[in-house]
Amino acid sequence: MSRLQQPATKARPTWVFRLHVWLGALLLIPVTLVALSGVGLAFAREFERVLAPDLWTVSALGEAQTLTPAETLQFIHHARPEDRLLRLEMPDRPQDTIVATVRDSQGQAQELFIDPYRQRIVGQRAADTDPVYWLGQFHRSLSLGLPGRILVVLSSLGVILLFLSGRLWRRRRMDGRTVALHPRLVAIAAGLWLICAGTGVLAVFAGDSFNPLQPPSQALFQPTQDLTGICDAQQVDLIWWRADGTALARCVAPGSVGPFGRSYRSGPRESAGLSAGDWLAALHTGAIFGIGGRVLWFWGVLLLPFAMLAGLLASRGRARRAARKPDMTRHQMIELGDTKA
Incomplete structure (x- = not known):
């Protein structure tokens, strides 16, 4: 029995999929900037000790006092x-x-x-x-003042909505094929993204500053x-x-x-x-887990823009395959859950 002849599964709301794709497209650039500045900020002192040793390090050999x-x-x-x-x-x-x-x-x-x-x-x-100082300013407001701060907050809320819409649309694959790169990345690092986005938004509304x-x-x-x-x-x-x-x-x-x-x-x-x-x-x-926690957060947050880009590329691939199959509508492609992307 071909895939087109398989019993129809329960229809899924295509607006959720469209919302997920549009959120990914709109948030890719601001979220990437926030993520990169955040991971740089977490290890700024370690980077400086390497890049500017004349300022940050001295010889302690033979010195006791x-x-x-x-x-x-x-x-x-x-x-x-x-x-x-x-x-x-x-x-x-x-x-x-x-x-x-x-x-x-x-x-x-x-x-x-x-x-x-x-x-x-x-x-x-x-x-x-x-x-x-300047990485912190960029991370909190993209160096745009109040408009940038609002954009960062909306982007953080958008990441949460992006995750929820993806979970709402996602379903188990009927044919047992290998899952694409995008959901694999999401499964690995989604928890860390939600922690970072959620705590950042809470801090803004509570008036707390993470500026050291x-x-x-x-x-x-x-x-x-x-x-x-x-x-x-x-x-x-x-x-x-x-x-x-x-x-x-x-x-x-x-x-x-x-x-x-x-x-x-x-x-x-x-x-x-x-x-x-x-x-x-x-x-x-x-930092709640010390240097090990910062390293884990570092790599987990870096996965966010890669996962968003993988999702957009997968969506683009589905659209191209739908265009090459005139007998199948985009809705049918989505419902079949094409895993080749």
């Missing part, structure tokens, strides 16, 4: 007395530099890279040239105190300052993974745990 946060603060005030300290990023590894963000006398934000062993500034650059250059909670700031021992037995990760002199430190417990073991301290105030926005950011970036 390193600058503490309090000593770093004194060093910056002595070396740049006219600058106002905005942010201090302590090293993740022994060979990393300390990164201090300051506002100079001309009102420009500058990043200073400090050798923690030899107590000297090894380089500096404008803060707005930091890849985390900004402090996570304005309410936690307290008057500046001596930074000596501010994180107790934990390690100082980041310290932010506001114009009124209040400060906030993010502390990391030794051996912790992702956001686990992180807390905030501001002077003598008791340690405060992470907020809902912090957990949203950890899910959005994969």
Whole structure:
């Protein structure tokens, strides 16, 4: 019995298929840009250590004494007395530099890279040239301001609708042929796409920022105190300052993974745990599982534009085969579920 002579199966709504195809065509470019900037943002620091080692790395051989946060603060005030300290990023590894963000006398934000062993500034650059800064802007709004931000939100919602429409239309193949590339990619990475899109939209509506250059909670700031021992037995990760002199430190417990073991301290105030926005950011970036989670998210998100392109090519292939078969309508082609695409 030929395929055309097989018993008719339950008709499927062709509008769902058309919606799925049109969503894929409309979202391919903006979603690709958001996905690429997101994966670049997740590993921006690792890329910079390779591309700009003169700024990010120093020799730690034979060196035992390193600058503490309090000593770093004194060093910056002595070396740049006219600058106002905005942010201090302590090293993740022994060979990393300390990164201090300051506002100079001309009102420009500058990043200073400090050798923690030899107590000297090894380089500096404008803060707005930091890849985390401009990649973050591009990822959140495609550098288009409010219209771009709206486009990113609509694209994230469109990804969710794209997945739902695909699931609604998809059905089991009757002839047992090999499934095409597009559904295979979707089956592998759809969960990660939905997590990234969903957490991103929630953060926008909740007013939470995933920008690591900004402090996570304005309410936690307290008057500046001596930074000596501010994180107790934990390690100082980041310290932010506001114009009124209040400060906030993010502390990391030794051996912790992702956001686990992180807390905030501001002077003598008791340690405060992470907020809902912090957990949203950890899910959005994969940091909840540490470096392994970020790697998994990296490859999973990269599959998104490939899956969308594979789906569009498959749809185009179906349309061409339908044109070569005048005895079959496009609706029949869709209903038969041609798997040759």
